[in-house]
Amino acid sequence: MASAAEQLAANLNLGVLTKATELKQRIWFTLGALLVYRLGTYVPVPGVDASVMGEMLAQHGGGILGMFDMFTGGALGRMTVFALNIMPYISASIIVQLMSAAVPSLETLKKEGESGRKKLNQYTRYLTVLIALFQAWGIAIGLESMRGSFSAAVADPGWFFRISCVITLVGGTMFLMWLGEQITSRGIGNGISLIIFAGIVANLPSALASTLELGRTGALSTFFIIAFLSIALAVIALVVFVERAQRRIPINYPKRQVGNRQFGGDNTHLPLKLNTAGVIPPIFASSLLLLPATVAGFAGGDSGEGVLPRMAAALAHGQPLYMALYMALIIFFAFFYTAVVFNPQETADNLKKYGGFVPGIRPGQNTADYLDRVLTRLTAIGALYLCLVCILPEFLISQYGVPFYFGGTSLLIIVSVTMDTVAQIQSHLFAHQYEGLIKKARLGGRGSPRPR
Numbered sequence: 001m002a003s004a005a006e007q008l009a010a011n012l013n014l015g016v017l018t019k020a021t022e023l024k025q026r027i028w029f030t031l032g033a034l035l036v037y038r039l040g041t042y043v044p045v046p047g048v049d050a051s052v053m054g055e056m057l058a059q060h061g062g063g064i065l066g067m068f069d070m071f072t073g074g075a076l077g078r079m080t081v082f083a084l085n086i087m088p089y090i091s092a093s094i095i096v097q098l099m100s101a102a103v104p105s106l107e108t109l110k111k112e113g114e115s116g117r118k119k120l121n122q123y124t125r126y127l128t129v130l131i132a133l134f135q136a137w138g139i140a141i142g143l144e145s146m147r148g149s150f151s152a153a154v155a156d157p158g159w160f161f162r163i164s165c166v167i168t169l170v171g172g173t174m175f176l177m178w179l180g181e182q183i184t185s186r187g188i189g190n191g192i193s194l195i196i197f198a199g200i201v202a203n204l205p206s207a208l209a210s211t212l213e214l215g216r217t218g219a220l221s222t223f224f225i226i227a228f229l230s231i232a233l234a235v236i237a238l239v240v241f242v243e244r245a246q247r248r249i250p251i252n253y254p255k256r257q258v259g260n261r262q263f264g265g266d267n268t269h270l271p272l273k274l275n276t277a278g279v280i281p282p283i284f285a286s287s288l289l290l291l292p293a294t295v296a297g298f299a300g301g302d303s304g305e306g307v308l309p310r311m312a313a314a315l316a317h318g319q320p321l322y323m324a325l326y327m328a329l330i331i332f333f334a335f336f337y338t339a340v341v342f343n344p345q346e347t348a349d350n351l352k353k354y355g356g357f358v359p360g361i362r363p364g365q366n367t368a369d370y371l372d373r374v375l376t377r378l379t380a381i382g383a384l385y386l387c388l389v390c391i392l393p394e395f396l397i398s399q400y401g402v403p404f405y406f407g408g409t410s411l412l413i414i415v416s417v418t419m420d421t422v423a424q425i426q427s428h429l430f431a432h433q434y435e436g437l438i439k440k441a442r443l444g445g446r447g448s449p450r451p452r
Helices: 002-040 050-059 064-071 087-100 104-110 114-145 159-186 191-201 204-217 222-244 280-298 307-314 320-341 344-353 365-400 408-447
Strands: 246-252 255-258 261-264 267-273
Touching: 002 159, 002 191, 002 408, 064 191, 064 280, 087 104, 087 114, 087 159, 087 191, 087 320, 104 114, 114 159, 159 191, 191 408, 204 222, 222 365, 222 408, 246 365, 267 365, 280 320, 280 365, 280 408, 320 365, 344 365, 365 408
Parallel strands: none
Antiparallel strands: 246 267, 255 261
């Protein structure tokens, strides 16, 4: 008996050790892939003077280019091979997702399961290449026209530079897309999200160090820095609480008698997140509002004369019009994107098809109306939460002169990706524990005496 117990414990420990080794390998693979990504953000595009691009971003950093440079971890400002980062893939994914709700053929593919999902992913890759080609060509043409204080951005402009620049930038985006898929399959978490997360987090240490340096020199008071860090922690706690919050709608399935066997009778729930739209509304809203400032800056509107410069000044960070429009666009895109990703009528039809119903609500149209009413209320609360998280950094920057820009969109991405990665690690650990329990039950069943 003692030897059997010892053998069982040894088998279980060996299984747990093997699974822990697998999880460790996944974590190390993820860290190695992110290290490769960060090294690539310092490999320059051939033929480009990166200092000119950095000077241009310093002058027009409040526009779309400044936001993209934050997402790329400074790769755009250094004009490296990963200057486009993974943003073309994000844009393609959003476009395909929106079109799958409007185009009947894509909607049919979406309902086909795994095969349809693979086809949609392939379409997303093709669209990523087209978007990356368009953006890389625009960057190549723009670089040829840029001049810094001492030299031009491109020493030898022409078709050779344009083609080589396009190939380099598109190749960098394709490599990052492949790297993200490898992280998803062989690492921990969503690879695309982790790449964006790494780009945003890469700028935080220098920004925090500059803030502490201002406090040491007396430009910022110690009380203000402590209050700012306390507010940041409170906002992070709020984001974690709201992102995990959900409304669970009870779903009942009636019992069915088939011959001598009884099926059904299960009680489950339909989880509806408080923030169904995620970070899409702030990204769309900020992109639209930063477009006039970007166009005015590159059109030479620094003199303040004309329609575009006045519009850019009115829509600058911290201005009342900017904040009002920012909140309005966030609320609009929150409702719009939620309506795209969740269809109450389709959900109600699926519940009716499989015999499920909400207690107290008749199946069919009444269930669809009930789900739509609940989702509308949840989206209203989620939109107000997004407005609070995104407007608070703008207010701190404009009113109290916070020395670095860390918007609500970045905070949402960081917290969401961190929570998703932790959930992935926990799921691996739980799966390993369940496998150990199943193995223990099987070994215990073999050695147990049979009843007479």
